[in-house]
Amino acid sequence: MTKTSLLRALAAASLLALAAPAAAHDFKVGDLKIDHPWARATPGGAKVGGGFMKITNTGTQPDRLIGGSAEISAIFEVHEMKMEGNVMKMRALEKGLEIKPGQIVELKPGGYHVMFIDLRNPLKEGDTVKGHLVFEKAGKVDVEYKIESRASTGGTGHDAHSGHGTKAP
Amino acid sequence: MNALKLIRLVVWASIAVLTAALGFLLLAPPKDTGTGVAAVGGPFRLAAADGSVVDSGMLMGKPFALFFGFTHCPDVCPTSMLEITNDLVALGDKARDFRVYFVTVDPARDDAKLLKDYTGSFDPRIIGLIPKDEAELAAIAKSYRAIYRKVETPSGYTMDHTASIYLMDAKGAFFGTLDSKETPAIRQSKLRRLIDKR
Numbered sequence: 431m432t433k434t435s436l437l438r439a440l441a442a443a444s445l446l447a448l449a450a451p452a453a454a455h456d457f458k459v460g461d462l463k464i465d466h467p468w469a470r471a472t473p474g475g476a477k478v479g480g481g482f483m484k485i486t487n488t489g490t491q492p493d494r495l496i497g498g499s500a501e502i503s504a505i506f507e508v509h510e511m512k513m514e515g516n517v518m519k520m521r522a523l524e525k526g527l528e529i530k531p532g533q534i535v536e537l538k539p540g541g542y543h544v545m546f547i548d549l550r551n552p553l554k555e556g557d558t559v560k561g562h563l564v565f566e567k568a569g570k571v572d573v574e575y576k577i578e579s580r581a582s583t584g585g586t587g588h589d590a591h592s593g594h595g596t597k598a599p
Numbered sequence: 600m601n602a603l604k605l606i607r608l609v610v611w612a613s614i615a616v617l618t619a620a621l622g623f624l625l626l627a628p629p630k631d632t633g634t635g636v637a638a639v640g641g642p643f644r645l646a647a648a649d650g651s652v653v654d655s656g657m658l659m660g661k662p663f664a665l666f667f668g669f670t671h672c673p674d675v676c677p678t679s680m681l682e683i684t685n686d687l688v689a690l691g692d693k694a695r696d697f698r699v700y701f702v703t704v705d706p707a708r709d710d711a712k713l714l715k716d717y718t719g720s721f722d723p724r725i726i727g728l729i730p731k732d733e734a735e736l737a738a739i740a741k742s743y744r745a746i747y748r749k750v751e752t753p754s755g756y757t758m759d760h761t762a763s764i765y766l767m768d769a770k771g772a773f774f775g776t777l778d779s780k781e782t783p784a785i786r787q788s789k790l791r792r793l794i795d796k797r
Contacts, residue, residue: 470677473670473677473717473720474717474720475712475714475715475716475717475720476677477670477671478673480673507754509673509752511674513675513762516776518674518760518761518762519750519759520674539674539678543673543674545673547755
């Protein structure tokens with residue numbers, strides 16, 4: 431190997447090393463793929479925050495997201511939020527959130543979310559929060575939530591995330 | 600037409616008239632401002648999170664916005680407050696004296712300090728208002744025709760609530776609402792018209 435090609439190889443390797451962390455923000459457990467868990471930075475004093483992600487079931491059996499935890503909150507629940515007319519309604523999904531075989535379920539603002547209740551600290555943009563999710567069949571998986579701006583909608587317009595996965599329909 | 604048919608016709612006609620009358624009584628708005636616009640909003644006097652008291656009587660000449668929310672709200676409340684903050688910033692000097700009142704529908708948990716921290720992290724023009732009891736909350740919600748309801752969750756409770764932002768003009772009359780589904784351009788043009796209206 432000449433000196434030049436060695437340098438080239440080193441340069442290529444360091445580029446790969448730089449690119450890798452940005453591209454990999456998904457987690458797998460059994461037949462489930464959990465794509466880009468994230469949450470919005472919280473306003474001052476807020477005791478709750480919502481977490482979002484995309485869950486894909488590549489298997490042949492339905493599964494359910496039934497619980498989890500996050501290091502920043504005492505309580506973790508799976509919720510559905512919806513607007514009925516101009517009234518906001520939020521409900522805990524007591525049987526969990528079903529992900530059918532072949533289905534992609536997106537937890538996003540204005541819809542399904544995991545809720546961090548009794549936050550110990552505010553969620554700050556740029557931070558990463560460790561936690562885990564529990565599925566009825568696939569079991570427990572460690573995940574990390576990226577804390578984005580209060581205006582973020584995740585997915586589209588989110589640069590670090592555009593390198594992989596498919597866009598929401 | 601024989602007599603029986605005539606009687607049948609009269610009976611059916613009477614039922615139709617009575618049904619229409621009943622429907623009108625049930626569905627007609629209870630109050631009217633006399634201008635053909637149904638009354639939304641009304642006088643209120645509530646403690647503010649900064650320790651002052653906000654009396655709607657003192658707001659004459661000052662258009663304002665009003666929102667029902669609570670701080671244990673992961674999505675709609677912060678989004679609405681962020682959007683109106685961005686709108687106020689975009690309006691620049693025009694919105695310098697504009698106020699947005701955030702009425703908590705969860706006064707049991709939203710004390711003055713918490714609510715002040717919360718609204719303050721958006722914009723100082725957003726003022727938290729705290730009804731002192733259920734009666735005060737029920738009264739202002741009723742006058743704005745807003746809905747709120749406590750809903751149990753495994754770890755405690757959450758609140759359903761009307762998520763529109765009410766716009767009130769300089770005379771204290773209902774001007775319209777802002778909605779998250781609207782573009783910033785539409786929201787800002789409504790706010791501009793509201794502030795310019797005398």
